[in-house]
Amino acid sequence: MRNTTFFKIYIVFSILYLIFLLTGHENLDLFLKPALIPLLGFGVYFYRKFPSKNILLTALLFSWIGDVVLLFADIAEIYFILGLVAFLIAHISYCVLFNKQIMGEIQINKILFGIGSLLIAFYLIGMVTVLMPNLGELKIPVIIYAAVISTMLLFAFNGYLIWKKPAALYIFLGAAVFVASDSILAFNKFHAPIERSSFFIMLTYLVAQYLIVVGILKLNSQKKNELAHR
Numbered sequence: 001m002r003n004t005t006f007f008k009i010y011i012v013f014s015i016l017y018l019i020f021l022l023t024g025h026e027n028l029d030l031f032l033k034p035a036l037i038p039l040l041g042f043g044v045y046f047y048r049k050f051p052s053k054n055i056l057l058t059a060l061l062f063s064w065i066g067d068v069v070l071l072f073a074d075i076a077e078i079y080f081i082l083g084l085v086a087f088l089i090a091h092i093s094y095c096v097l098f099n100k101q102i103m104g105e106i107q108i109n110k111i112l113f114g115i116g117s118l119l120i121a122f123y124l125i126g127m128v129t130v131l132m133p134n135l136g137e138l139k140i141p142v143i144i145y146a147a148v149i150s151t152m153l154l155f156a157f158n159g160y161l162i163w164k165k166p167a168a169l170y171i172f173l174g175a176a177v178f179v180a181s182d183s184i185l186a187f188n189k190f191h192a193p194i195e196r197s198s199f200f201i202m203l204t205y206l207v208a209q210y211l212i213v214v215g216i217l218k219l220n221s222q223k224k225n226e227l228a229h230r
Contacts, residue, residue, distance in 0.1 A: 006043035007214070010036060014206045021199040029071055036206065037064040040213050050220035052100040056213065059093035062086045063209065080189075081141065087182075088145055091152045094212065098155040098171070101163060101219055108161050116157045124150040127183060134190045142186065153179050164222045170215025178208035 017032045041060045044053065066086035072079040128146055135142050156175030160168045181204035188197040 003043040003046040006039050006046070007210075010039035010043065010210065013039065014210075018199060018203055018206070021202060022196065026198055033071065033202075034064070034068050037067060037209065040209055044213060044217070047217055052097050052216070052220070055093055055097045055100060056216055059090045059097060060209070060213070062090035062093065066090060081138070084141055084145055088148055091145075091148045094152050094175070095148070095155050097216065098152070098159050098175075101159055101216070108158070113158060113161060116161075117154060120150050120154050120157070123179070127186065131186055131190045138190075142190075145182075146186075149179050149182055163219055167215045167219035167222060170211045170218060172215075174208045174211030174213075174215055177204045177211065181205040181208055 013032065013036055017028075017036065020026075020028050020032065037060055041057060041064070044056055044060065047053070063086075066083045069079055069086055070083035073083060124146055128143055131142060132139065153175045156172045160172035162168070163171070181201050184194060184197060184204065185201050188194040188201070194200065
């Protein structure tokens with residue numbers, strides 16, 4: 001299938017890109033980084049139709065816009081803000097996407113959901129507390145962004161308790177690793193420099209996007225098979 005070919009190319013290009021970052025060739029960002037997320041996008045585009053396909057493509061589109069804009073973040077602060085806005089829209093799209101996967105009557109383990117919600121809330125409060133002294137004029141945008149990515153993770157965790165496995169695990173891990181990527185970026189920019197931060201940010205980011213995409217496709221494939229056997 002054409003879509004799996006794009007995913008394989010994505011994996012190969014991502015590994016090459018990460019090797020370049022690890023060896024200090026960050027100047028190749030401009031050439032390689034903008035090509036990565038579109039490969040996932042093409043993989044989704046050529047996949048068979050499913051109800052939330054366009055929402056997933058929207059999340060990937062704004063992720064790509066964020067990637068491109070952030071390439072110029074060292075030139076002026078406005079590029080960082082615009083990149084933040086693009087990823088904010090991407091995360092909101094993921095929230096909508098995850099919510100769309102929940103259909104029909106559901107039963108959820110309220111204790112596990114409560115524990116997960118508390119842990120995510122502690123993450124949000126902890127991250128904002130650590131970053132707050134150095135945020136300056138970006139306090140409100142960063143707090144809003146942190147709240148949205150925490151909500152995205154909560155939606156993924158909620159889905160993990162409901163959706164079929166292993167697709168649910170792919171999506172939840174993808175969301176968690178995405179939050180880790182954004183956390184490394186924020187900590188490195190606003191609190192203290194992290195050695196080889198670009199490598200760790202992109203490693204977690206590329207893994208996160210892949211896991212979410214593959215998880216959503218697997219989940220919708222399982223749904224289609226279930227409907228076909230009814």
